[in-house]
Amino acid sequence: MKVAKLYSFSDIRIEDIPVPQIGSYDALIKTKACGICSGDVMPWYIEKKAPVVLGHEPVGEIVELGSALYHYNTPFSVGDKVFVHHHAPCLNCKYCNRGDYVQCNTWQNTKIIPGGISEYILIPETNLKNDTLKLPETMSYEDGTLIEPTACVVKSLKRASIKEGDTILIIGLGVMGQMHVLLAREFGAKKIIGADMIQFRLNKALEFGADHVIDISKENFIDRLKDLTNNFMADIVIVGPNSASAMQQGIKAVASGGTVVFFTPARPDEMLTIDPNYIYFRDINIVTSYSCGPDDTKKALRFISKGIVTAGKLVTHRFAIEETEKAYRLTAKAKDSLKCIIEFGDRQ
Ligand SMILES: [Zn+2]
Ligand SMILES: [Zn+2]
Structure with missing residues (x-):
């Protein structure tokens, strides 16, 4: 074979x-x-x-x-x-x-x-x-x-602990980012914002239900996010790209009391530097989401059966x-x- x-x-x-x-x-x-x-x-x-x-x-x-x-x-x-x-x-x-x-x-x-x-x-x-x-x-x-990639996104959105009505920002709109766009509302998100630098992906995110997209090659990411959220920033931020600098961006983009999900590992030679008081006084949660388990694959199968993904x-x-x-x-x-x-x- x-x-x-x-x-x-x-x-x-x-x-x-x-x-x-x-x-x-x-x-x-x-x-x-x-x-x-x-x-x-x-x-x-x-x-x-x-x-x-x-x-x-x-x-x-x-x-x-x-x-x-x-x-x-x-x-x-x-x-x-x-x-x-x-x-x-x-x-x-x-x-x-x-x-x-x-x-x-x-x-x-x-x-x-x-x-x-x-x-x-x-x-x-x-x-x-x-x-x-x-x-x-x-x-x-x-x-x-x-099923397997969708299950990874199911786990990520579960760990994000989205509250009804939250704004979610998805950084990186490759296929995994697009799956987050397709599924975020199923987990309670109200406003979905996507960020990327490739026009094809930005268009796809809008087609798949994002309310707004930020083209980070042309727009000031933080300023635009402030505009879109009445200065509150995003309650939930999903960080897709595999770098510590993307993780830093994610922490800057999250609202007080919100959650940042690291969906992808950084490169092995990188360290992430965080100002502990920045996250402490804002009650910012940082969670990771690595791969998925059998509970997630079952849920993924249902979302695919329903035609959402x-x-x-x-x-x-x-x-x-x-x-x-x-x-x-x-x-x-x-x-x-x-x-x-x-x-x-x-x-x-
Ligand atoms: Zn995979
Ligand atoms: Zn075991």
Whole structure:
């Protein structure tokens, strides 16, 4: 079977490897589609995992189930359309009990084999039991690839603790920023403001429900935000770009009593300097949001089923597995693309 393997940021190869042999509690899927994650195009992040089979947003059809599963009333059958989460928690430890699934040791050590951009994928027992979801018959595989990234946004908006009527500012309107725009109102936001420097993205945000956009290449970001908020600034700020300077901007843009969400890590050599009294006397909350857990993927599936987040809105480019390199480069450049996905064989 073919896989797309990254050796370094500039070296992606299509290789032929054997289809994995499943154990008696595992399952095997024939991959139908897999998204390329905007997080996977941060060179320092992906290169520490290299060599690695790319992709962690796959959907597919179950083609084989481990023999023991038949004795355990598994909810899955051969032929099911499924979303598979690449990490799955134990659901038993201290972290899982608090809902902090991504801190669970099992979550951090589980993975699908060999990765998402692969013609077949082995789903280990824990992933199958604790974070594999059946797609509704009517949901397309393309829509299914959005479950994992949408779940990351669900978690981010949950951690933002939006109060009814809040103004939310979303800094960075790549695909993840656009998903925040699409979902913010579902979590209670009233006014949605997007900020970016690329016209295509600013237009998309307006199309997807943003009330205002700030073009930071042309406008003074803080002055414009003051105008749009009667000098209050934004109750909630989502920081998308992966840099400490974007985080600083986020802290400057938040209203007193408000919350800043760091949605993306900074680069590993950066430090964030904060004036503690600036945040103390304003009661500013800073929260992070790393990846997502099984509660978030279930909610994401519902938002996609309802048509709030769809491939029709967000998937701008589709590629065959042989073109993974091209898809990866386009995702890295972003510009006039939102989501790039790899499609396998017959489309549906
Ligand atoms: Zn992702
Ligand atoms: Zn756990």
